[in-house]
Amino acid sequence: MGKNYLKSSLQNASFNIVFQVLFRCVTFILNAFVLRHVSQAVVGVMNVRLLLLESTILFLSREAFRRACLSKTSEHNWPQVINLLWLMVPLCSILSVFFGYIWLYVLVAPSTSITEHYTLGVWAICVSCIIEMFCEPLYLAAQAFLFVRLKVVMDTIYILVRTFTFVPLILYQPNEAVVAFSVAQILAALVYLCGYYIYFYFYIKNLRNESGKVKDGTSSLSPNKPSKPNYDRRESIDFEEEFPFSSLADFLPSRIENEPPVNYSLVNLTWSFFKQGILKQILTEGERYVMTLFSVLTFYEQGVYDIVNNLGSLAARFIFRPIEDSAYFYFSQMITRDTPIKEQNPKHISESANVLYQLLRCICCIGLVILTFGLSYSKLLLFLYGGEKLIDGPGPLLMRVHCLAVLLLAVNGITECYANATMNTAQLDRFNYLMAILSVSFLCISWVFTTLMGGVGFILANCCNMSARILHSMWFIHLRYKDTDYKPWNGLLPGPYFLVTLFVAGCITAISDIYLFDRHKFIHLLIGGFTFITVLGAWAYEEKTLVSLAVQKFRAKSKKKD
Incomplete structure (x- = not known):
C-alpha cells in the first residue's frame, strides 16, 4: 500500500x-x-x-x-x-x-x-x-x-x-x-x-x-x-x-x-486545522495584511513589491507547493497521528523516514541554488520582465533578499508539512498557540522593519518567522524519531562537493554581475548557464543513488509504453 x-x-x-x-x-x-x-x-x-x-x-x-x-x-x-x-x-x-x-x-x-x-x-x-x-x-x-x-x-x-x-x-x-x-x-x-x-x-x-x-x-x-x-x-x-x-x-x-x-472526530480535527489556519494565513500573507491595514506603503510601492514578490516566489509556486501537497498526502496516509512510531508498521515508518530525508536534502539543495544565482541574476531577471523601470529603484535589492526567504520557505514547507500530517489533535492545538505567538511577533517585526527599511523589512521579517517555524518543526521531528535509528533531519546537510562547487559558482557569477551586466548582458547570462550546469553535475555526482533510481524508473516506464 x-x-x-x-x-x-x-x-x-x-x-x-x-x-x-x-x-x-x-x-x-x-x-x-x-x-x-x-x-x-x-x-x-x-x-x-x-x-x-x-x-x-x-x-x-x-x-x-x-x-x-x-x-x-x-x-x-x-x-x-x-x-x-x-x-x-x-x-x-x-x-x-x-x-x-x-x-x-x-x-x-x-x-x-x-x-x-x-x-x-x-x-x-x-x-x-x-x-x-x-x-x-x-x-x-x-x-x-x-x-x-x-x-x-x-x-x-x-x-x-x-x-x-x-x-x-x-x-x-x-x-x-x-x-x-x-x-x-x-x-x-x-x-x-x-x-x-x-x-x-x-x-x-x-x-x-x-x-x-x-x-x-x-x-x-x-x-x-x-x-x-x-x-x-x-x-x-x-x-x-x-x-x-x-x-x-x-x-x-x-x-x-x-x-x-x-463524523465528529473529523469535525474536531477540522476545527483544530481551522484555528491553526487563521494563524497560518496571517503568517503566510502577513506583509500584505500590514500593507493593507497600516498603509505603510503606497499603492505604487505595493505594486513594485508585489511584482518582485511574484518573481521571487516562482520556485515556490512551480516546485515547492506541488511537492508539499503531495508530501502531506503521503505522510498522512503512511503515519497514524495518535500512535507512537514504535507501534506502527515498521516498513511504513522506514520508508516515510527515508522519503523525509530525501525531500529535505533535495529541497535544501534547490533553495541554495536559487539563493546563490539569485544574488547575481536578480537585476537581469527584473530587466527582462519589466524593463529599466524595475531595476532603477529598490527592485534588485528586494529580489536578492527574497532569494534568502525562498530557501527558508522551501525548508519550512517540508518540515511543517510532515508535522501537520502526523500531529495528533492535542499537538495541533499546542501548535496553534505557538502560531499565535509567532503571528503577533511577525506583525510587530514587520511593522518595525518596514518603517525602518521599506519593502525589504517585510522580507526580513518573513525570514525571521520562517526560521522560528523551522526550528519548531525540526524539534517535533527530533522528538518523533528520538528513540529510533532514523535521523531524517540530516537531509538538511548537502554534500561537500555540491557546497564547494556552489560557492565557486557564486563567486564567478557575482564578478560577472559587477563587470558584465551593464554592457554584456548575454555573456553574463551564458556564464550563469555554464556555472549552473557545473553545479548540477556536482549534485548528480553526490546523489548517484537517487539519480540512478530515477533513471531506472524512467526507463521502466518508457518500456511499458513501448
Whole structure:
C-alpha cells in the first residue's frame, strides 16, 4: 500500500511541476506584457488588495476541511464526509460578506485617480470564492481516489481562462483594468466549477456502461459501510469497483439513517486545522495584511513589491507547493497521528523516514541554488520582465533578499508539512498557540522593519518567522524519531562537493554581475548557464543513488509504453 501512495504522491508532484511550469511560463510572459500597459499603482490594487481578499476567504473557508478530510481516506464514511464538506458553502458566504464589508467600508479605498471600479472588484472576488466552494466535494473525492491528473488540468484551465480573459480586455481598455480583472475572476471560477461536474458526470457514466456493476437508480454509497478501496491495484484513476459514487447526486448532502450526519472526530480535527489556519494565513500573507491595514506603503510601492514578490516566489509556486501537497498526502496516509512510531508498521515508518530525508536534502539543495544565482541574476531577471523601470529603484535589492526567504520557505514547507500530517489533535492545538505567538511577533517585526527599511523589512521579517517555524518543526521531528535509528533531519546537510562547487559558482557569477551586466548582458547570462550546469553535475555526482533510481524508473516506464 505504501508504494502505491508513494507512487501516486510522486506522480502528483511531477504532474503539478511540469504543467505548472509550462502554463505559468505562458502567464509569466503575458503578465510581463500587461505591466507595460497598466500602472504599478493599479497592479498594487489588484495583486495586493483584491487578491489578499481572495486568499483570505478561500483559505479560511476550505483549507481546514481539505486537510482534515484527506487523513486516512480509505477509512471514510463518505456520506458523512460529503455532508461535512458542504458546510464550506455557508461558511464561505458568511466570510465573503464579512470581509467584503471590511474591504469596502473599513479599509482606505484607492483614490478614483487610480481606479473607479474598486467596489466591483471586491464583490467579484466574493462571488468567485462562493462559486468555487460548490465543487469542493468533487475536488476532495478526486484527491482521495488519486485522480492525479485531474487537479493539475483543472488548475491549469482556471489559470488559462483567467489570463486569456484578462489580457485582451486590458489591451482593449487599459484604463479599466479592475473591470477586466473582475470579469476574468468570475468566468474562471464558473469554468472551474463546470469542469469538475462535467468530468465526474462522464466518468460515472462510463463506469455504468463498462462495468455494469452499478445499477441504474441504485446508489453504491452505503452509509453503514464505509468504502475501503483496494489501493494495491490502483493505477491513476482505474479503480471502477471501489469508486463509491454512482451519480452526481451522491456528491450532494444527504440524510443518513441511524448515524450522525457528520463524523465528529473529523469535525474536531477540522476545527483544530481551522484555528491553526487563521494563524497560518496571517503568517503566510502577513506583509500584505500590514500593507493593507497600516498603509505603510503606497499603492505604487505595493505594486513594485508585489511584482518582485511574484518573481521571487516562482520556485515556490512551480516546485515547492506541488511537492508539499503531495508530501502531506503521503505522510498522512503512511503515519497514524495518535500512535507512537514504535507501534506502527515498521516498513511504513522506514520508508516515510527515508522519503523525509530525501525531500529535505533535495529541497535544501534547490533553495541554495536559487539563493546563490539569485544574488547575481536578480537585476537581469527584473530587466527582462519589466524593463529599466524595475531595476532603477529598490527592485534588485528586494529580489536578492527574497532569494534568502525562498530557501527558508522551501525548508519550512517540508518540515511543517510532515508535522501537520502526523500531529495528533492535542499537538495541533499546542501548535496553534505557538502560531499565535509567532503571528503577533511577525506583525510587530514587520511593522518595525518596514518603517525602518521599506519593502525589504517585510522580507526580513518573513525570514525571521520562517526560521522560528523551522526550528519548531525540526524539534517535533527530533522528538518523533528520538528513540529510533532514523535521523531524517540530516537531509538538511548537502554534500561537500555540491557546497564547494556552489560557492565557486557564486563567486564567478557575482564578478560577472559587477563587470558584465551593464554592457554584456548575454555573456553574463551564458556564464550563469555554464556555472549552473557545473553545479548540477556536482549534485548528480553526490546523489548517484537517487539519480540512478530515477533513471531506472524512467526507463521502466518508457518500456511499458513501448
